[in-house]
């Protein structure tokens with residue numbers, strides 16, 4: 539657990555890989571790694587999602603932490619954990635999902651918005667909370683939350699890009715989750731995966 543948080547402190551980005559084409563998964567992961575990404579979340583929205591996590595772990599597990607995202611229920615959490623997921627990320631708080639992660643010693647990152655939800659998630663055993671939807675709430679909202687809750691690590695996610703990443707970090711984020719700014723769907727369809735490497739470099743260039 540500590541390792542995941544330490545790793546995020548050193549490289550504060552989790553790439554959100556949503557519905558990747560199965561046959562391009564390893565190339566997508568390699569392109570992101572080339573751009574400096576060290577944490578990847580593969581969303582659990584397809585029957586093959588857990589297999590993809592396993593493949594990326596096997597191929598790149600020595601260079602990146604690989605977790606499961608959009609984990610909405612306990613069976614999905616357990617499936618992902620059994621394939622080797624390093625962390626369990628969700629858009630919402632489901633205590634069964636948090637408990638499953640804790641049961642197996644995997645980092646738990648449920649999604650929350652309000653102060654009450656942040657504290658409920660932490661009390662339920664979350665190691666970190668995902669603040670969602672981050673850009674809609676704004677970096678200032680994170681700063682306000684961290685005022686009374688400085689001890690709870692937070693990962694704002696949703697609408698984070700090169701222009702606002704530093705402000706989220708300055709306002710107390712341990713890391714950020716980033717989907718759209720990295721994962722150019724058209725480039726992926728066209729097999730232009732260098733675009734993902736460029737996007738990652740652009741994102742990291744937003745960090746001082």
Ligand code: 3PG
Nearest residue numbers: 554695696697716717718
């Ligand atoms: C997601 O669940 O897809 C994340 O919130 C990523 O959001 P983004 O695409 O706006 O970065």
